[in-house]
Amino acid sequence: MLKQKGIYISLFIIVIVIQLFQYFKGNEQIVFIDNQKIFNEFKMAKELNAKLEVYNLKYKSVIDSLDIELTKRGSKLDVDDTLEVKKYLRFKEYCTKEAESFYTKANELNTDYNTQIINQMNSYIEELGKENHYQIILGANGQGGLLYANKGIDITDIALIYVNNKYEGN
Template sequence: MKKVPFYAAVAAVILSVVAIYMAKSSSELVYVDVNKLIEGYSRTKVAKAEFDKKANLMKANVDSLVANWQKELKNYEKERSSLSPKELKLKEELLGNKQQQINGYQEAIQKKIQEENQKVTQTVINDINDYIKEYGKKNGYKIIFGANGGGTIMYADESSDLTEDVLKGLNEEYGEK
């Protein structure tokens, strides 16, 4: 009979150790809201402003070419009646060729803008990922999940959300650079 309290005490100790381990393990499962990090990261704003400036310059260049072509087209329309059939044909070919060149250039610029946007976005994401890796190592987390509203994490207790801490540290690190 005296062994029952002893076994109960041992079982209670084992359950306590397991409970402490489970509590510790569950606290190592945390997440960050990737969208909030990208939006709140200072470098994102700087990179976006630089990208917008570059993209607007490229678009303005295309707009300038289109405007010049439209002027030539209007001039052609005005002087059309005074041109010979041979001159008409030549002018129409020149205008058509120029339009094709402008369209090709416009497509190339749009592709370049998309590539530049992807490059800027990837640079920001790489910064965030590198910081999170170091943050996780420094703070002893085994896993840091990324939530982005796309179904990666369907539910997590808000106490597991590191977004604000990571964002603060990320911006402080960027500000030092």
């Protein structure tokens, strides 16, 4: 009976020690995340990049067709026929404007999407930090911002699962 009591007390102490260890460990931990990896593998980033790719492909083919048509017209152009030259120049101007508008729109989309990705990812990372009581979450971008960190405090994979879960609405 006394032996059993001893076992229960020991188990109780072990549980308390583990809890205390986790509590203090969580409170004091400084961790880091591989920025590039999390950005590339974040579901929202993948979705928006695919969307951007579709847009680029669609309009790139339009611009390419216009370019081919312009070259064709240019090769057949009679430089002495002023009316034809005027027509050709108007078409060329149209092609340039179309290309410009495509690149401007693609850049705007890219900027908008990046802002959305960064906004959502930052808010999820902040939640992760608060939930796990991390003191600091550093971002390693491979450009010297973080020169060395022990692999043991790399939470990239944990963070990736967390942000993707949060994005999915869980």
